[in-house]
Amino acid sequence: MRAATSSRVPRVAGALGLLGGLLLVVPVVALVARAPWGTVLSNLGSPAAVQALELSGICSTATLIISIIFGVPLAWVLARSTLPGMRVLRAAATLPMVLPPVVGGIALLMAFSRYGPLGRVLFSVFGIQLTYSIAGVILAETFVAMPFLVITVEAALGAVSPELEEVSATLGAGPWRTFLSVTLPVIGPSFAAGCALTWARALGEFGATITFAGDIAGRTQTLPLAVYLALQRDEGLAVSLSIGLLAISLAVLIGLRGRWLGAVRT
Amino acid sequence: MNISEPRMRRRRWSLGAVAAAGLLLCGCSTVGSTSSSPTVPAPARGSITVAAASSLSKVFPVLARGFEKVNHGATITFDFGSSGTLATSISAGAPADVFASAALSSMAPLVSAGLVAGRSIPFASNALEIITKPGNPLGIHALSDLVKAKVVALCVVTAPCGATAQAALSKAGVHLPEGQVTVAPDVDTTAAAVTTGDADAAIVYVTNARSETGHAQGVPIPKKENVVTTYPIAVMAASQNKSLAKAWVTYVQGPIGQAALHSAGFSPAA
Known part of the structure; x- marks a missing residue:
């Protein structure tokens, strides 16, 4: 098996692939090697770091919940609706994945700042200001991260055999009941993977957050923002915080692998 | 004015030609000693x-x-x-x-x-100046008024604008609570927090206040509280x-x- 695989890959491709792998691995290894291991834990336990970590956890979890509430129905619509304009909607829903996050932040400012068309209404009618607030961080993270859930769930829905849902319907289940008790369990592993990707992307969000919600300690300064700020003052602290983020990312990755392996087995 | 312009330009042209010719002549007559003549720098490329x-x-x-x-x-x-x-x-x-x-x-x-x-x-x-939203809706007239703002944008302390802003605030005896301050990496980004974003005020340079006229209102900081950077x-x-x-x-x-x-x-x- 192994011999068969290696004989199929030409040597040049193998060498290029190896270099590509090194390019991805070396910086992370260097980060771990440069970490001031004696002080990593105390750095991660410092009040500022804990504050940023808590805020990051709250915001990325809230982002995930909002993404499930709105993103799964959006994926459902994209996968099943035969209305015209679905291709445009799909492109729009995918755009934030490829848009530079800073541009996303500026776009959010244009819409939701106190002088933007929506932000003005929110502020003058409800007294809500999204910029420089936790809600603003969650909005920015949702804008950037929700597409990951939408795309994953939509792809999985497309692969569900329509007969399953038809059987459920002939047994008298309504569309909601069918979706929740038949379709969702079938796409479970993909849904979980989409959730993990969304949460991780929200956790790492930087550009849209700092552009839209600023960098206020304890209010909008999430862990990536704290890393950026620390880098200009104290490299050791920045590397320590990066190690913390790296550990969380690895945990997500390992969790994802488990899910995918589970998906293969079923 | 309009009529005389082309003529002037032409005259400058001919002066230039004469000067160039002169330079060439000079160059010919003083071969070997050009390095000792600092008055004619070589055109930089x-x-x-x-x-x-x-x-x-x-x-x-x-x-x-x-x-x-x-x-x-x-x-x-x-x-x-x-x-x-x-x-x-x-x-x-x-x-x-x-x-x-x-x-x-x-x-x-x-x-x-x-x-x-x-x-x-x-x-x-350069000296520091406060900028506020156009029309200064919160009535910020001094560093001490910044406590009235919901969000004040400051440069990060490692940037000169951040270090000088902190110095000015402590000169004025003003303490801004951490939750009121958004930190930006440089002075242009700090100013943009007011001009594009929703920050109520920022401490930036006099030059920022000048260039953002129309998008922000400058509030001068008196000399005894100001900090000048070279x-x-x-x-x-x-x-x-x-x-x-x-x-x-x-x-x-x-x-x-x-x-x-x-x-x-x-x-x-x-």
């Missing part, structure tokens, strides 16, 4: 990268256009950012032929590390084109450079 404080991001590109016109074939590329970050990246090997910093303290480590060719020369100074400029030792780098430094210090800096709101170097 090639390209240089100028790392400059973000507070210079409006005035330097305009100056560069004039400089490139005088020195045909010369191009200047800018790298604007917080002086603190620029100094760090130059120490780490970032390519820069000239560094123009918004504080002596950001230039000093480069000088002591031997990364500067020759001396660093102060060429301008801008040094220097050619970097690692520069591959020191003659062009020196020519740019001379241009910035010269009458054209100083006039442009003055009209942008900078004060002369103390």
